[in-house]
Amino acid sequence: MKTFCLTAMIVLLLFYSNGIRAQIAQTQPKQVVIGSIDNIQSKILNEQREVWVYVPRSASDTNYSKQLYPVVYVLDGELFFSSVVGMIQQLSSAYVYPEMIVVGIPNTDRTRDLSPTHMDSWQFLDYVMHFEMCKNSGGGEKFISFIERELIPHIDSLYPTAPYRILIGHSFGGLTVMNTLIHHTNLFKAYVAIDPAMSWDSHKLLKEAKKALASNTYSGVSLFLGIANTMNVGMDTIKVKKDTTKSTEHIRSVFDLRNYLNNNRQNQLEYVYKYYNNDEHNSVPLIAEYDALRFIFHYYNLSLFYNDYRNIENLCEIVSKHLGYKVKPPESMVNDLSYTYLFFKRYDESLYLFKLNVINYPESYNAYDSMGDYYDSKGDKANAIDNYKKSLSIKEVLYTREKLERLQGK
Secondary structure, X not given: OOOOOHHHHHHHHHHHHHHHHHHHOOOOOOOOOOOEEEEEEEOOOXXXXXXXXXXXXXXXXXXXXXXXXXXXXXXXXXXXXXXXXXXXHHHHHOOOOOOOEEEEEOOOOHHHHHOOOOXXXXXXXXXXEOHXXXXXXXXXXXXXXXXXXXXXXXXXXXXXXXXXXXXXXXXXXXXXXXXXXXXXXXXXXXXXXXXXXXXXXXXXXXXHHHXXXXXXXXXXXXXXXXXXXOXXXXXXXXXXXXXXXXXXXXXXXXXXXXXXHHOOHHHOOEEEEEEEOOOOOOOHHHHHHHHHHHHHOOOOOHHHHXXXXXXXXXXXXXXXXXXXXXXXXXXXXXXXXXXXXXXXXXXXXXXXHHHHHHHHOOOOHHHHHHHHHHHHHOOOHHXXXXXXXXXXXXXXXXXXXXXXXXXXXX
């Protein structure tokens, strides 16, 4: 099946632009929707939890074979769902990293769920959390159990998920990310801890992390650590090492975690950190999310395919090795490039790619329809008819039927 090329789209936009502008004032504005709201009744937390779910548009595209998607779980979902979805939409369209499902987990009792141990009060930077805010703290393990035993199975049962999961969290969420990495390592394949609150409860989790990082093995697991500049004016990364005031306790604890990660590379954790001198605690999540995803998918650059089309299978083998499951060259991407080569009469390249889709997606009506278009353009009537018939045997589609009947003289 041939898709619209850019030139055709521009022509259509110019042709209809005046009419569209005239109609805008007469129609109700449409909403831009990036996800849906799902609900799950948690027995573990004894409450109903709302989750926000984004599924790539390609999942509902009936022209191509169904595929499975890695899943990104985002803590503080009400704050960071949109930014993560936006980056994934844009950069996956450029094949910088794969299309992914995003699950945002909004809060009901943030301190309860994202703190691993109980405290009656706690000072974070210049802000003190008193008893009323901390009285339910310490539910972190129960919250992780909810994610593992209820939320992930729920998402896997309803959405086209692949067995590769990422957990992203900021501040208390970053603390939860580290708690999950240390005590539930295999629950996710990649972890993103953004300015985590490692000073919580007299650095208790930090101390546990140090022991685990020195003794455990994390082969096949990735961690990105983002560190914000939370120091007061006049303080720097050199002076802070000797500082003992409460105002720098947070950043000192994160730097301490960084140092221990740097000094324990024997644990095979694929790890990198980044310090953001120009970003404070609340501005750092956006840029850190971007850098984290670029780090996690550093190997995923299928856009190289456009420079060397025969290398696509090798690139997908690399991706498969990192993700832990078989990844085929995306049918839609191969299909689009096939038609591009066909348009420019580069028949060898076009045929190679059309055949690649037939091999990788033998149950795709579109793969055979496109193969038929290739032979039709070459004047090979017999092979064109054969492929259109194969396409129609899989799915009856009007435009394929019309092409077949044209060639058969009906």
